[in-house]
Amino acid sequence: MNMKLLGSSLIIAGTALGAGMLAIPMVLAQFGVLWGSLLMLLIWVGTTYAALLLLEASIKAGGGLGMNSIARKTLGKGGQVVTNGLLYALLVCLLMAYIIGAGDLVKKLVASLGFALTETQAQVAFTVIAGLVVAAGTGVIDRLNRFLFAAMVLMLAITLVTLVPGISLDNLASVGSDNKVALVKTSSVLFTSFGFMVVIPSLVTYNPEASHKQLRNMVILGSLIPLFCYLFWLYAAVGNLPSEQLVGFANVSELIAALSVNHGGMQLILSVFTGLALLTSFLGVAMALFDQNADTFRQNRAVTYVVTFILPMLGALLAANRFLSVLSYAGIILVFLAIFVPMAMTIKVRQHGNQSGERGNTEVYQAGGGVMALGLSFLFGCFLLMAELI
Template sequence: MNTKLLGSSLIIAGTALGAGMLAIPMVLAQFGLLSGSLLMLFIWSGTTYAALLLLEASIKVGGGLGMNTIARKTLGKGGQLITNGLLYALLVCLLMAYIIGAGDLLQKLVTGFGLELSMLHSQIIFTVLAGCIVAAGTGVVDKLNRVLFIIMIAVLIITLAALIPGMSFNHFFEATNTNNVDLIKTSAVLFTSFGFFPVIPSLVSYNKKATHKQLRNMVLLGSLIPLGCYLLWLYAVVGSLSAEQLIKFDNVSVLIDALSSRFVGIHIILSIFTGLALLTSFLGVAMSLFDQNIDLFRKNRLVTYILTFILPLLGAIFAANQFLSVLSYAGLILVFIAVFIPMLMIRNIRKSAQTTSDNVYQVAGGAGAMLMSLFFGCFLIGAQLI
């Protein structure tokens, strides 16, 4: 795998890795490591298969910078409209969340240097600067993301090295909740933590000269990296804090404070990791929306820049309170756009069989795997409704 493909895998991993990583131990620790790990592997396998379906669709229709072209060619005008509506709702919501979080981090960072910066100005500055990086193109995002991801992994290794000496293996076998329904409810958090699918069409276009096997390996590696990070972090936190402690925490900052009280410097390290994870996720999601707008509106990069970032920024500034209540429904949108729509695309493509001889890539598993993916999507919806 060349550096361009490796960088693309890191974009996939960076888009997935976010604040959800810090929340995973709080939602899974009460069920014990075995049950939590098995559920995470199940969610990862279903999400990765759905991502490979989108990859197959991107390859067979000849790509396109965003899902707009793929949806139009595979689902028709009606499917194109529904896909675009769901995708915009999801990406705008996610970008609003990242702008709110990044604005808060930037304000605290500047305050630490003795300067005054309002939340409004923090959000605007972050959006303008990060937006310029995205508008510069996938190549620029790729190179910057490589640096950020290396730093992020280094920070994670330092954190794990600090936690390991104080870990208790007795905690690994603790389970304060054996209710399977409660375990299933955590699926929404895990599924969102692997939400890297929007970047796939952009990366297919970015790696035009790559073989189908290389593109497949790019997606697999990009999904395996966050899986490994999530599992390592889960084991480290569960080994450091008891299940009774973890279930009492109601937000990530309390978890960080608890670890900081036992391990000097962890608070600063985890704050750096959170900031980097937020930035890499923002770059991946913003790149997807930017390319989607280029694909849909066919405007120059300046107009596309404004179209991409004006609505998320306005939402973060004026509708933050309303947004937080709507965000809980983002998981449902993600199920449809990340699981069901790629399935429909592939179903139509394989039925029509109107592919050229060089477009022969097909995800393994056939009809049986497609049926399992359908059950996976229904499972996720049920997990969010119960």
């Protein structure tokens, strides 16, 4: 895998690795690491397969297209309208949440340097500056994201090295609740933590020279990185704190403070990690929305820049202090967009046979598993929808 494809995998991983990962121990601790790990693996398998279905649809639709054009080619005008509506709602909700979270971090950072910014000023400053990076193109995002992701992994590695010696086997083995309905309800949090599929059409466009096998490996590697990060973080946090204490925390800040009691410097390290996680997620989601707007409106970069960021920024200003509420809405939308829409696209392109991306006997990528895998993917989507609505 060349550096461009590796960078693309890191964009996928960075989009998934939002600051929400820090809350995973608080959500899963009471059910024990075994059930938590099994549920996480189930979510990973389901979301990764759905992402491969979207990859198949992107390739067979011709490549070099945004979700808007892929939906029009595969699902017709009606499907295009529904897909665009879902995609815009999802991306705007996610960007609103990230702007709210990042604005708070920027405000605190500037205050530590002796300056004062209001919440509104911090959110606007972050959106304008980070938005300019997105408008510069996928290549710029790729190069910057490699650096940010390396720094984020370094922070996580330092955290794990610090916490691993203090892991208690009793804590890892403890199970505070056998309530499987409550366990299923946590699926919504885990599913949102693997919400990277929105960047796939942009990355197919960014890698026109890549083979279909390389694109498949790009998606799988990009999804594996957050899986291992989530699992390692879950074991480290649960191993250091009893499940009763973890469940009692009201927010991530309390978790960070508790871990920092016996480990000096942990608060700074995890705060830096949170900021980097928010930024990499913002860049991935914003790239998807920018490319979607470029594909839909066919305007120059300046106009697309304004169209892309004006609504999320206004929404963030109006929904201040509602980070988790906005993410919960995004989770319900994501079930339809990440599972059902790619499945419908794939069924259509398989029914129609050769598309613009196929020529003669040239081998064209197809996600494995056949009809049975598609059926299981549908059941997986129903499972997630049930978890969101319980």
